[in-house]
Amino acid sequence: MRIGLTGGIAAGKSTVAARLSELGALLIDYDALAHDVVRPGGVALPRIEVEFGSAVLNVDGTLNRSWMADHVFGKDAQPDARARLDAIEHPLIYAEASRAEQHHPEARIIVHDVPLLAEVIDDIPFTFDHIVTVEAPVCMRLERLVEERGMSLEQAEGRIRHQSSEDERRAIADIVIDSAQPMSRMMAQVNEIYQGFLSEMNRAVE
16 A cells, blocks of 8 residues: 655654654655755766756755755745756656665555655656645744744745645645644554554455
């Protein structure tokens, strides 16, 4: 069973993903894959340099993430900057995700943790048995981005503005987790959801 997991930035998706992994799911983390493809020596980095110029690199040859964030998500970013970056990274990330599945043929439940799933749902080369979105109020997410990730309020607002809306994520999901609820209650909900996946699989083979 393949599960798509998504949610707005700082909504609590990573916490849910970690719990699903603890319960036994194979977790494919698209943020981690995105970091891998832009590491020094990675396929994407020279393509990004050609597309955006040498300023995208630090002096040690690593990706200048602060520069990229400002020029892709900042208020002065070019309108097509995000699309240009995605065109380079996304096919490489999908290929890595496919390899991860192939390396674990024993996995019963595979969770694709895709922050931007609503944006790429028509292009991603996978189908999902269920899609889960993790949601929290924007004010709570802004507070988390500023306090926990050290962003300025302007940076935090820019990151949220450049993502799909909650309505768009809910439109593709059949399961919604509210991360504004107490942590113990949310974890209990995640446990129940996972057991539901297992029961569904068992019924399918009976």
